[in-house]
Amino acid sequence: MEKIRYFDHAATTATKEEVLKEMLPYFSLNYGNPSSMYSVGRKSRKAVEEAREKVAKAIHAEPKEIYFTSCGSESDNLAIKGVAYANRERGNHIITTKIEHPAVLHTCQHLEREGFQVTYLNVDSDGLISLEELENSICDETILISIMFANNEIGTIEPIKEIGEIAKRHHIYFHTDAVQAIGNVRINLKELNIDLLSMSAHKFYGPKGMGALYVKTGVKFEKIQDGGHQERNMRAGTENVAGIVGIGKAIELAYQNFEEYNKKLTDLRDYYISQVEKKIPDAKLNGHRTKRLPGNANISFKNIDAEGLLLNLDIKGICASSGSACSSGSINPSHVLVAIGLEPEIAQGSLRITFGDDNNKQDVDFLIESLIQIVEKLRK
Numbered sequence: 327m328e329k330i331r332y333f334d335h336a337a338t339t340a341t342k343e344e345v346l347k348e349m350l351p352y353f354s355l356n357y358g359n360p361s362s363m364y365s366v367g368r369k370s371r372k373a374v375e376e377a378r379e380k381v382a383k384a385i386h387a388e389p390k391e392i393y394f395t396s397c398g399s400e401s402d403n404l405a406i407k408g409v410a411y412a413n414r415e416r417g418n419h420i421i422t423t424k425i426e427h428p429a430v431l432h433t434c435q436h437l438e439r440e441g442f443q444v445t446y447l448n449v450d451s452d453g454l455i456s457l458e459e460l461e462n463s464i465c466d467e468t469i470l471i472s473i474m475f476a477n478n479e480i481g482t483i484e485p486i487k488e489i490g491e492i493a494k495r496h497h498i499y500f501h502t503d504a505v506q507a508i509g510n511v512r513i514n515l516k517e518l519n520i521d522l523l524s525m526s527a528h529k530f531y532g533p534k535g536m537g538a539l540y541v542k543t544g545v546k547f548e549k550i551q552d553g554g555h556q557e558r559n560m561r562a563g564t565e566n567v568a569g570i571v572g573i574g575k576a577i578e579l580a581y582q583n584f585e586e587y588n589k590k591l592t593d594l595r596d597y598y599i600s601q602v603e604k605k606i607p608d609a610k611l612n613g614h615r616t617k618r619l620p621g622n623a624n625i626s627f628k629n630i631d632a633e634g635l636l637l638n639l640d641i642k643g644i645c646a647s648s649g650s651a652c653s654s655g656s657i658n659p660s661h662v663l664v665a666i667g668l669e670p671e672i673a674q675g676s677l678r679i680t681f682g683d684d685n686n687k688q689d690v691d692f693l694i695e696s697l698i699q700i701v702e703k704l705r706k
C-alpha cells in the first residue's frame with residue numbers, strides 16, 4: 327500500500343491535534359448543558375462564549391454577531407432563508423451567482439418555489455462576476471445579494487469589497503459563503519460591507535458538523551428551526567459544546583499561523599501549476615490565475631476522463647477531486663465548469679488539487695510524476 331497523499335483540503339481537513347485536545351473534555355468531564363444554571367452548566371456556557379469571542383475576533387466582528395450552527399450548509403440556509411422570510415414585505419428578489427455551492431443554489435431554488443425571484447449572475451471565463459451586471463440586476467424588490475467569497479472548485483476569489491459597496495449603496499443585505507475563504511484569506515469585517523457570512527470548521531482543521539454564521543447587528547433575519555431559545559433565540563437546539571470549542575480553537579490557530587501557511591500553500595500551488603503546464607501538453611488552468619485561493623489548482627486535461635484519472639491516482643495513494651465533492655459521482659460536468667464556459671469534453675478532464683498543512687514539496691513532486699504517467703497512459 328502506497329503512503330496516502332491527501333490533496334483534497336477543499337473537501338475537508340483533518341482536525342488538528344491541538345483542536346481535538348481542547349474539545350475532548352467537553353464530551354465527558356465537562357458535559358453540562360450551557361442552559362443549566364448550576365456550576366456544571368456554567369462551565370459549558372463559559373466555553374461556548376469564549377469560543378464565540380475567538381470566532382468574532384478572527385474576522386473582526388462582535389461576539390454577539392456570531393451564531394453557531396451545525397455546518398456551512400446550515401449557515402447558508404439560515405442566512406438566505408432567514409433574511410428572505412424576515413424581509414418579505416420589503417421585496418421578493420434575491421441575487422446570487424451560477425457558481426455557488428449547492429447549499430446556496432438549492433436554498434435559492436427552494437425560495438423560488440415559494441414565490442421568490444432569483445437572479446443567477448453569470449461569471450467570466452475566470453469565474454469572476456461582473457459588478458456591472460450585478461448593479462443592473464438590482465431592482466426595487468431586491469432584498470439580498472448572496473455571493474461566495476471564494477469558489478470551492480476553481481478557487482476564484484470574488485470582488486467582495488466592491489460587492490459590499492454596491493449592496494450598501496442600494497440598502498440591500500449582502501451574504502457571503504466564506505466557507506473556503508476562512509483560514510485562506512484575511513477577512514476584516516470592519517473594512518468589508520458584509521451583513522452575513524457563513525463558515526464551516528472542517529474546512530480549516532476543525533471538526534465536521536460545526537458551522538457558524540456572522541450576522542451584523544441590526545440585520546433583520548428570522549430563525550428557520552423551531553425549538554428552544556439557544557443562540558439568542560435564532561438557532562434552536564442544545565449547543566454542540568465540544569464542536570463549538572473546536573471551531574473557536576481552529577479559527578484562532580488559522581489566523582495565528584496565517585502568513586506562514588498562506589505562503590506555504592501559495593508556493594506549492596504555483597510550483598504544481600508551473601510544472602504541470604511545462605510537462606503535460608494540453609493542460610488548462612481553470613479559475614483566475616492570481617485572484618485565487620492559495621491552495622487551489624484546478625486543471626483540465628484534454629482528452630481525459632477525470633474518473634479514470636482519479637482511479638489511477640487513488641491506486642498511487644493520491645486523494646484528489648474532479649470537482650466539488652458534492653457533485654462527484656454525477657456524470658454531468660460541474661455547474662461551475664459549465665458557467666466558466668468550458669466545453670463538456672474539456673470539463674470532463676478537470677482535476678481539482680487543493681493543498682494543505684500536511685503536504686510538502688516531495689509529495690507534490692510525486693503527484694506531478696504520477697500525473698505525467700497517468701495522463702500519458704490514458705491518452706493512448
Ligand SMILES: *Cc1c(COP(=O)(O)O)cnc(C)c1O
Nearest residue numbers: 397398399427429478505506526
Ligand atoms: C464545504 C462547503 C460548504 C458546506 O459546508 P458543510 O459544513 O460541509 O455543510 C458550503 N459552501 C462551500 C463554498 C463549501 O466549500
